[in-house]
Amino acid sequence: MTTTTIDPAEFRKVLGSYPTGVCVITALDGERPAGMVVGSFTSVSLDPPLVGFFPDKSSSSWPLIEKHGHFCVNVMGADQQGVCRAVTARGEQKFVGVDYALSDHNLPIIANSIASIECELYSVTEAGDHWFVLGKVLRMEIVREDDPMLFHKGRYGGFAERL
Secondary structure, eight states: OOOOOOOHHHHHHHHTTSOEEOEEEEEEETTEEEEEEESOOEEEETTTTEEEEOOBTTOSSHHHHHHHSEEEEEEOBTTOHHHHHHHHOOGGGTTTTOOEEEOTTSOEEETTOSEEEEEEEEEEEEETTEEEEEEEEEEEEEOOOOOBOEEETTEEEOOOOOO
């Protein structure tokens, strides 16, 4: 294997030039919602239906979600920056003002998200300073037809079609 030194700041800068969608991964921690914002969500397989994302190993939210064994991927709309801020808050402030309902799988589905994808934890694989999490899709739905939230160069935004 070749050893190459990559500057972490340059790595973030270069990869930050690639826009990503924004999702909130949710589960329950007892009676309280647990959640984290991710920009690494992706479809993985049709058969079986698998999706994936990459939580940081230092995340305090991921162990709570992993413990539940199930999670919901809430695809954020361009107008839901407030939801992202509330989910990234610390302690008692986390989820303040976030409207959600519990699904039949006992997962928090965030109101007005673009789509919700309920999953059973399929596997967790070490991937450097992150985990590669796969979920087997149990249920999914489009909640509303609207523009998704995007993350690009450290900022949240939306989609604009160029003609």
